[in-house]
Amino acid sequence: MSGAHTDLHAERGALRGEHAGRSRDPVIRIADIAWLEFDKPDLVRAEAFARAFGFGVALRSPQELHLRGTEAGAACVILRRGPRTRFAGAAFRAADEVDVLRLSDKLGVPVQRLPEPIGGLSVQLTDPSGNAVKVVAGMHELPAYPSQAPQVANTGCGDARINATVRPPRVPARVQRLGHLVLQSTTYRRTLDWYLDTLGMLVSDFLFFPGQRDRGPAMSFIRCDLGSVPADHHTLALALGPADRYVHSAYEVCDLDALAAGGEYLHDRGYVRSWGIGRHIQGSQLFDYWRDPDGFLVEHFADGDKFDNSLEPGWAPFTASGLAQWGPPATSDFLDTSPRAARHQLTSMLTALRHDNEFDLNRLIGLLKVAAS
Template identity: 65%
Template sequence: MSHRGTHSDLHSEQGALAGEHPGRAANPVIKVHDIAWLEFQKPDLAKSQIFAHAFGFTTTLQTADELHLRGSDASAPCVIIRKGLRETYLGAAFTAADASDVLRLAGATGSHAGKLPEALGGIGVALRDPSGALVRVVADTHVLPALPAQAPHTHNAGHDVVRTNVMQRPPREPANVQRLGHVVLQSTKYVETLNWYLEHLGLIVSDFKYFDGQRDRGPTMSFIRCDRGRTPTDHHTLAMTLGPRNRYVHSAYQVADLDALAAGGEYLLDHGYHRSWGIGRHIEGSQIFDYWRDPDGFLVEHFTDGDMFDCTLEPGWSPMTASGLAQWGPPATNDFLGISPSRESLRELTSMVSALRADNEFDLARLRGLLKVASS
């Protein structure tokens, strides 16, 4: 299949140079269709549910040991939280085209495919990526019927008047989450882990980022989408970045429009929750975004108006900078960048020493590149 040149604009200066990473595997085992859900462990499910409802989720299952949360789209739950002693990201599930792909992947990896719990239905195979994160690939799961969704507002754009004698009054209420959009992970074995996802799940790269002055050493971040041929998919379903430890960075959930996002943000502020960064519009993916900390410190994002790409676009390449994270909006905060005083930033700092001593892709030059990002 031939591919069109890179998406070129003000921010992605060019595509790959000769010999650089192609951004896709030549012959992947399967090609997943989408991300299905994320799995977390948290000690207080009641507290998690209160925030989830304020953020815009709906509960589909609640027991003493497990909480399932969904958006309004017809789908499986998009977040599963299990009760445990400490706050932990467990992993992600991806939807296969059909059950035969689950079996094919299980056979190729020497793994066992089996039935999922009755609350989810279908079959799945559980794998571990090179960074140790759980990766499920599932098929034939129960599809929960769609719920009533927030309707996008009707806008008078410039002189194009489509709303007359009707006032605009977005209610200050939770933004109705429609679906899970993507998850961002950090890895000490970035290239190895990236290649694993491309080869096993058939994902393809939309954009590569590299540390300033280190392009010759290869990329250090990638925004990765599903390959569904000519059917457009989210600019990124998974994003990965190189860092001193393996960890969850954030996850993102689609809402109807800017009014839903902004009014939902006011609702969260009214209820005492912490905005990490926003509102703004990203560069890679173009989403309008708003980032929040949940009560356990996990970073979660509301987004709307994201880019959709088909299989024909090749990766863009650009340097990784803090100022390059958004087209407009407030500067990226220290909290979002992970450098404000906190338990997580202390763990990140202390892990830098151990990472430099370990057998991985994070070395002294990469550390210097990472430290430059926050001030660039």
């Protein structure tokens, strides 16, 4: 549908023959992302950062820590004690338990009961990049917590704040919910199609490496298909790269003041900002990226786009300067081009080029152009 995104949220729509961004007959259609799982060697240190970042604690034991937002539902991050820090997988929420049973039947995998503190049913899958993927339903629902109230704003359209001031305190930006997960894959196209065909997701935006549109997309922002009900611009994002890895995860806060004041709180306690504050192009979110004590990237966001299932994918070049409408330039830390990451990146590139996958020499050249553009 060429031109579908003109003046909307991307450069333009698809050309004839390009990826449609959706499956004709998915097995199920998931409702949302549920939680992420990580292994961490030091849960005390992890909890200190989590509280400063704005999470609540739903469960604590010597071996597990369940982190939650203010919205009702399940915990949005599960940390388990392990010998090293690693991303251990994602859980996606099915519309109901019938969909979990349907996945089990279609894919030939057993239905499992989740641990009692969580409740409900799950099926355990593995995506083509090797990531553990649970599809879950019927969990116990944690009650909602009080959330931060957005600041009342005086705008050019009217004055809502009279005889009052704005004084946001420097406190943790209270996390409301898990918004999205970003993954890198050496088998990007196969992994993308798996999520569309298996979980019924839709592509909101495709990005292609500079000068390589004819090779197909190199990144996709993927949302849930809720029919006419608007869904987050992306619940999952996938990018082609030299390693199969976690890139970052994002957690919603109420507004720009909460995001900014929460960032000051993190900075005052010695935590490291990776990139921000700014506003993205694809998804339009206000963003602020931080490194946790183990080096994993996490994002505060607010004010993201919502799309229903009528919108076709947008297409745009993948460039570092094209990641934000305003804000500071993308940092070398965020782009993984810093001296800290250089050795690991070089090793990943050499390893990927020696194996049969989608990351070939031409794609490497394209990726290098992204960081320089």
